[in-house]
Amino acid sequence: xxxxxxxxQMLIKLTHDHILPLxxxxxxxxxxxxxxxxxxxxQDLTSLGLRLQWMFSARGDFSRAAAxxxxxxxxxDLEEPVVLGMLNNRIMKVEHHFLSPYVSPKxxxxxxxxxxxxxxxxxx
Numbered sequence: 001x002x003x004x005x006x007x008x009q010m011l012i013k014l015t016h017d018h019i020l021p022l023x024x025x026x027x028x029x030x031x032x033x034x035x036x037x038x039x040x041x042x043q044d045l046t047s048l049g050l051r052l053q054w055m056f057s058a059r060g061d062f063s064r065a066a067a068x069x070x071x072x073x074x075x076x077d078l079e080e081p082v083v084l085g086m087l088n089n090r091i092m093k094v095e096h097h098f099l100s101p102y103v104s105p106k107x108x109x110x111x112x113x114x115x116x117x118x119x120x121x122x123x124x
Contacts, residue, residue, distance in 0.1 A: 019088060073087055
């Protein structure tokens with residue numbers, strides 16, 4: 001039911017805006033908060049042999065990719081349906097990568113690692 005509501009809202013939004021809304025700044029801020037949370041447990045993670053450099057790199061990669069996508073959107077002809085389709089596919093791919101691969105979409109349709117409910121979410 002909730003996925004039907006979300007699909008309906010997305011359809012209404014797309015009939016007006018034509019491009020999916022994605023708040024890149026919010027994701028970047030949430031990633032930063034997550035990294036800060038990990039920094040509080042740095043000694044525990046280091047004792048387990050885990051380093052945090054990969055998280056800093058991942059946040060930087062995301063920021064650069066988000067900037068490239070924003071630039072692609074601003075430099076595109078948003079009246080061209082094929083271009084809109086390609087940009088929306090890129091935006092949906094960003095969202096797809098924030099879905100947990102460890103739970104079934106059948107059992108948990110809303111399995112976002114930051115905003116989804118339950119223990120499969122990354123606690124910030």
